Amino acid sequence: xxxxxxxxxxxxxxxxxxxxxxxxxxxxxxxxxxxxxxxxxxxxxxxxxxxxxxxxxxxxxxxxxxxxxxxxxxxxxxxxxxxxxxxxxxxxxxxxxxxxxxxxxxxxxxxxxxxxxxxxxxxxxxxxxxxxxxxxxxxxxxxxxxxxxxxxxxxxxxxxxxxxxxxxxxxxxxxxxxxxxxxxxxxxxxxxxxxxxxxxxxxxxxxxxxxxxxxxxxxxxxxxxxxxxxxxxxxxxxxxx
Amino acid sequence: xxxxxxxxxxxxxxxxxxxxxxxxxxxxxxxxxxxxxxxxxxxxxxxxxxxxxxxxxxxxxxxxxxxxxxxxxxxxxxxxxxxxxxxxxxxxxxxxxxxxxxxxxxxxxxxxxxxxxxxxxxxxxxxxxxxxxxxxxxxxxxxxxxxxxxxxxxxxxxxxxxxxxxxxxxxxxxxxxxxxxxxxxxxxxxxxxxxxxxxxxxxxxxxxxxxxxxxxxxxxxxxxxxxxxxxxxxxxxxxxxxxxxxxxxxxxxxxxxxxxxxxxxxxxxxxxxxx
Numbered sequence: 123x124x125x126x127x128x129x130x131x132x133x134x135x136x137x138x139x140x141x142x143x144x145x146x147x148x149x150x151x152x153x154x155x156x157x158x159x160x161x162x163x164x165x166x167x168x169x170x171x172x173x174x175x176x177x178x179x180x181x182x183x184x185x186x187x188x189x190x191x192x193x194x195x196x197x198x199x200x201x202x203x204x205x206x207x208x209x210x211x212x213x214x215x216x217x218x219x220x221x222x223x224x225x226x227x228x229x230x231x232x233x234x235x236x237x238x239x240x241x242x243x244x245x246x247x248x249x250x251x252x253x254x255x256x257x258x259x260x261x262x263x264x265x266x267x268x269x270x271x272x273x274x275x276x277x278x279x280x281x282x283x284x285x286x287x288x289x290x291x292x293x294x295x296x297x298x299x300x301x302x303x304x305x306x307x308x309x310x311x312x313x314x315x316x317x318x319x320x321x322x323x324x325x326x327x328x329x330x331x332x333x334x335x336x337x338x339x340x341x342x343x344x345x346x347x348x349x350x351x352x353x354x355x356x357x358x359x360x361x362x363x
Numbered sequence: 364x365x366x367x368x369x370x371x372x373x374x375x376x377x378x379x380x381x382x383x384x385x386x387x388x389x390x391x392x393x394x395x396x397x398x399x400x401x402x403x404x405x406x407x408x409x410x411x412x413x414x415x416x417x418x419x420x421x422x423x424x425x426x427x428x429x430x431x432x433x434x435x436x437x438x439x440x441x442x443x444x445x446x447x448x449x450x451x452x453x454x455x456x457x458x459x460x461x462x463x464x465x466x467x468x469x470x471x472x473x474x475x476x477x478x479x480x481x482x483x484x485x486x487x488x489x490x491x492x493x494x495x496x497x498x499x500x501x502x503x504x505x506x507x508x509x510x511x512x513x514x515x516x517x518x519x520x521x522x523x524x525x526x527x528x529x530x531x532x533x534x535x536x537x538x539x540x541x542x543x544x545x546x547x548x549x550x551x552x553x554x555x556x557x558x559x560x561x562x563x564x565x566x567x568x569x570x571x572x573x574x575x576x577x578x579x580x581x582x583x584x585x586x587x588x589x590x591x592x593x594x595x596x597x598x599x600x601x602x603x604x605x606x607x608x609x610x611x612x613x614x615x616x617x618x619x620x621x622x623x624x625x626x627x628x629x630x631x632x633x634x635x636x637x638x
Contacts, residue, residue, distance in 0.1 A: 193635050208631075212623035219619035224612035229400045229569045229601040271434045271441065281441070285431030285597045287399075316488060316495040324495040325486040326599050328435045335437070 126183045130170035137166050234288065235321040237302065240309040247305035251342040261347025264340055269348070272328065276352040286328045293352035300354040307345045307356075312338070398426035400601035401572060403452025403459055410453055412460040412550035415539045420462055420546075423451035428574060430465075430595040435490050436523065443595035444468070444578035444588070454604045459564055460550040461602075465576055470540040472511035473579025473587040476547045480504045480562035480602075481571045482519075489573045489598045491520040504562045506549045508536035510579065515549055519560050529560050553604060567606030571599040 141162055146153040174184035194204055251257055265273075274280035278292030291298045299307060309317070315327025332341060349356055402424055411417030428450065432443045449464040463476050481487045485501030488494075492503035502521040508514070515536030520526040533555050538547040553564040562570065574597045577589040589595070 189634055192631055194631075208627055211627060212620045215623040216616040216620035220612050220616035223615045225567065225606070225609065227402070229603075271432070271439075282431045282434045284429035284446075285595070287598050287600070313496060316493060317497070318495075319497045323486075324498055325481075325488045325500060328431075328490070328598055330435055 126174065126180070127187050130167065130174070133170065134163055134166050138163055232323065233321075234323045234326075236288075237306070238319050238322040240306055244305050244309035246303070247308060249304045249308075249342050249345065251339060251346065253346055257343050258346045258350045261340075261343035261345065262351055263347075264336070264344045265347045265351065268332070268336070269344065276348065287326060288323075290328075293348055293354065296354075299348060299352065299356070301357055303358065304342075304345050304349075304356045307348070308338075308341055311336075311341050311344060398428055398450075398600070400569065400603060401426045401450045401452050401461070403454045403461065403602070403604045405566070405605050405607060406453050406455055408455070410455045410458050410460050410550065412458060412535060412548060413537050415462055415537060415546035415548045416541070419453065420451055423453050423462075426450050426600075428597050428600055430574065430576060430597055433575075433592055433594050433596045435596075436493075436592060438592050440589065440593035443576070444580075445576040445595040448574050448576060448597075450574070452602065452604070454553060454564070454566070456566070456607075457552060458550055459553050459604055460548055461572075462546060462548045463574065463576070464544060464546045466543055467540075467545050467578055468543055469580050470510070470545075471579035471581065471587070473509065473577065473581075473590065474538075474540075474545065475507065475509040475577040475579060476538070476545070477508070477575040478506040478549055479573040479575065480506075481599075482560065482562050483558065487521075489571075489596075491523055491526060493522045502560070504560065506534045506536065506551070508538055508547050508549065510538055510540075513537075517551075517561070529557070531555075531557055531560075533557075533561060564602075564604045566604045569601045569603045572602035573597050573599050 138159065141154055141159045145151055171184075173180075175181040191200060191204055191207075194201055270280055271282040272278075272280040272286065272290040273293065274283065274290075276293040278290045278295075280290060283290050293299050310329065312331075312333045314331035314333075315322075315329035316324050316331055318324035318327065336344070345356075404423060406419065406422075411419045426449070427447055429447050430443065430445050432440045434441070444467055445465045447465070451462045451464070453460050461478060463478070465476075467474060479489065480503065482502045482504050486498065487501040487503045489503075491505075492500055494500060500521070502519055505518040505520060505526070507516040507518055509516075515532075515534040517529045517532045517534040518526055519529055534549060534551045536547060536549045538545055540546075551561075553566070555561040555563070564570065576595045577587070577593075578595075579587040579589065582588055
């Protein structure tokens with residue numbers, strides 16, 4: 123019974139273990155969602171069935187053990203396992219049905235776009251302020267007084283951060299300012315959270331509208347201070363083309 | 364050879380074991396994480412709307428939310444007394460009661476707390492429903508309590524400087540200070556006639572909620588430590604008044620079990636006949 127059936131079972135389990143535990147630790151990878159793992163396993167199982175039914179012989183070799191198992195031939199430990207499977211299957215179906223019909227206690231999902239497109243007038247602006255040590259230091263000073271309460275030491279962990287959702291951006295994270303142009307930061311700082319389009323959920327963010335309290339020149343200096351303090355470089359047109 | 368056969372017969376035991384390990388890995392432990400929602404359970408009998416110390420509150424599930432100093436708009440504050448609030452909710456199908464609990468080293472006349480809600484389906488910014496550049500925002504409904512007033516206030520705002528009491532006052536509030544902890548209960552009918560000004564609660568449906576707390580301790584200047592925009596705040600979280608129990612999913616599940624069982628019986632019978 124083992125040979126033909128055990129191979130797809132072992133293959134499926136190995137693929138599962140690979141997707142669940144190995145993929146997340148690969149460089150530049152992340153844990154896969156359960157739905158994606160399920161999809162991959164379904165593909166593996168479908169492929170196994172297709173492979174096993176390519177010829178009449180292999181089809182019989184694949185299905186005969188299953189048929190013998192379901193009809194109770196053999197008895198012994200397999201007989202006990204048969205009753206277990208026959209009892210578990212309806213329970214599994216009932217559990218799935220309950221899960222799909224019962225109302226959820228989870229709040230509605232939020233599909234927030236973290237970096238929505240800026241208005242056209244902010245696209246491609248270049249920083250007009252010379253990148254001198256003095257200007258960078260001045261920008262860092264403004265950052266310390268205006269931005270650090272939420273964004274902390276460029277890591278998003280300021281003393282005012284805990285109550286806000288979404289949390290303040292961590293500028294040291296390579297997925298924040300390192301993948302954005304300076305013009306994008308200029309828009310976000312100048313117009314604040316309320317300047318976001320609907321997909322950015324402007325009603326939730328606590329980012330102030332700094333144009334009411336800072337000049338454009340000071341905002342550009344803050345941007346220089348942010349990149350320097352976080353050890354990041356802005357994305358440029360050359361890199362994005 | 365006998366050993367090989369024994370191992371061969373037991374292959375499925377190993378496979379089932381491995382499968383069990385995989386299932387165990389998929390099942391997520393039900394650890395409580397940082398709260399994202401307040402759920403007001405449906406209760407029978409009277410609602411403890413005017414008694415923050417009532418035993419009924421012990422039955423309500425607790426959600427805890429971190430609080431931040433208000434740094435979003437001037438006048439800002441850098442240090443606040445309330446670092447977090449515990450929130451409980453109950454409703455009886457007609458009225459809803461929400462209790463805030465937070466630590467405060469001293470009881471002061473200017474101690475205050477507030478809840479904020481969106482009104483209707485239009486999204487509103489958590490900071491008093493201030494205008495947004497690319498989205499037409501709605502107003503917010505604010506339930507406010509101040510120790511020295513000893514009652515709740517029903518307020519509305521759509522932007523900074525527009526906060527004002529509603530002409531109708533539907534909100535009640537009562538605070539009790541014990542052992543360095545404030546417990547403040549706000550209550551109101553689930554629905555009101557003022558759809559454009561008041562938030563409306565539909566059991567089973569999530570809405571938005573935000574919190575604010577002021578420590579009214581008198582400073583050397585004679586002014587309260589926290590006042591006006593100088594306060595502890597949160598941004599939007601979720602609130603839901605639970606719907607009455609719905610037993611239909613159990614019925615559907617039983618039906619599915621019966622159908623699956625019937626399918627199994629027919630299948631096995633036909634297989635046996637075929638063989």
